Amino acid sequence: MARVVVDVMLKPEILDPQGQAVQRALPRLGFQGISDVRQGKRFELEVDGPVDDAALARIHEMAETFLANTVIEDFVVKVEDEKAEEEK
Amino acid sequence: MTARIGVVTFPGTLDDRDTQRAVRVAGAEAVPLWHKDKDLKQVDAVVLPGGFSYGDYLRAGAISRFSPVMESVIDQAKAGMPVLGICNGFQVLTETHLLPGAMLRNNHLHFICREQKLRVETDRTAWTADYTPGQEISIPLKNIDGQYTADERTLDMLEAEGRVAFRYLDTNPNGSLRDIAGITNEAGNVVGLMPHPEHAVEPLVGTGRTDGLGFFTSILKKLVNA
Numbered sequence: 004m005a006r007v008v009v010d011v012m013l014k015p016e017i018l019d020p021q022g023q024a025v026q027r028a029l030p031r032l033g034f035q036g037i038s039d040v041r042q043g044k045r046f047e048l049e050v051d052g053p054v055d056d057a058a059l060a061r062i063h064e065m066a067e068t069f070l071a072n073t074v075i076e077d078f079v080v081k082v083e084d085e086k087a088e089e090e091k
Numbered sequence: 092m093t094a095r096i097g098v099v100t101f102p103g104t105l106d107d108r109d110t111q112r113a114v115r116v117a118g119a120e121a122v123p124l125w126h127k128d129k130d131l132k133q134v135d136a137v138v139l140p141g142g143f144s145y146g147d148y149l150r151a152g153a154i155s156r157f158s159p160v161m162e163s164v165i166d167q168a169k170a171g172m173p174v175l176g177i178c179n180g181f182q183v184l185t186e187t188h189l190l191p192g193a194m195l196r197n198n199h200l201h202f203i204c205r206e207q208k209l210r211v212e213t214d215r216t217a218w219t220a221d222y223t224p225g226q227e228i229s230i231p232l233k234n235i236d237g238q239y240t241a242d243e244r245t246l247d248m249l250e251a252e253g254r255v256a257f258r259y260l261d262t263n264p265n266g267s268l269r270d271i272a273g274i275t276n277e278a279g280n281v282v283g284l285m286p287h288p289e290h291a292v293e294p295l296v297g298t299g300r301t302d303g304l305g306f307f308t309s310i311l312k313k314l315v316n317a
Contacts, residue, residue, distance in 0.1 A: 074193040
């Protein structure tokens with residue numbers, strides 16, 4: 004089984020009220036020096052079978068039609084490197 | 092013959108009963124539709140009511156958009172059937188791309204519930220024919236994901252084509268761009284708005300006003316004259 008990660012973020016030009024609220028809270032909590040925060044979503048997909056080009060194409064379609072609303076959001080699809088995870 | 096107006100219930104819909112009632116108060120027959128119904132039961136129009144379909148998981152309206160009933164609603168809407176989306180229904184309509192733009196969390200991040208003044212900007216839709224352009228109405232508003240957004244090109248296009256159907260007056264409750272409270276598609280059969288006309292159709296309940304009744308009398312008149 005392999006893991007594919009889809010990161011969804013609001014497009015840079017779209018206002019992110021949730022990220023702004025987090026950013027405004029930071030100085031109050033004693034965390035200085037953060038000039039901007041944007042909040043996104045991370046989907047971790049456990050894929051049955053090999054993550055080949057066909058599987059990736061299907062996941063890309065899933066991200067484009069469902070996981071992200073491309074009117075306001077961008078997304079990135081990444082295959083997670085299992086070895087790197089194990090070495091940690 | 093009485094006009095048949097379908098009212099869709101998704102898991103998490105709250106305002107289906109109020110909407111059915113509003114349809115009946117206007118003099119039409121309300122036909123309950125379940126989200127698993129692919130068959131629209133020969134209704135003449137459909138209302139997607141407010142609530143929190145599928146718990147607003149992922150994005151408001153994102154999961155309902157793929158329900159069996161919506162496949163039929165999308166097909167019929169494209170063929171000209173009148174569809175009204177109220178609040179969560181409006182969010183569903185933007186997710187289907189029957190209406191342009193998208194909905195963001197309110198700019199102040201609070202759930203808001205208030206009586207909201209609106210200006211009706213057009214009478215050239217299936218759901219606003221009983222109003223006059225420029226008419227001011229007051230109906231309830233309640234949402235947390237109500238901030239209408241779209242890129243500048245889309246906003247300019249909506250303005251130029253007279254497709255901004257309603258604008259917030261006095262106060263913009265959620266940061267919606269250009270004070271947009273509701274829009275219509277090019278043909279005028281699909282309309283979406285965040286405030287709730289179905290909660291303002293009888294003087295005895297809600298705000299005591301009946302400013303929302305015009306939506307349901309408009310569609311009735313259109314269907315009877317069709």
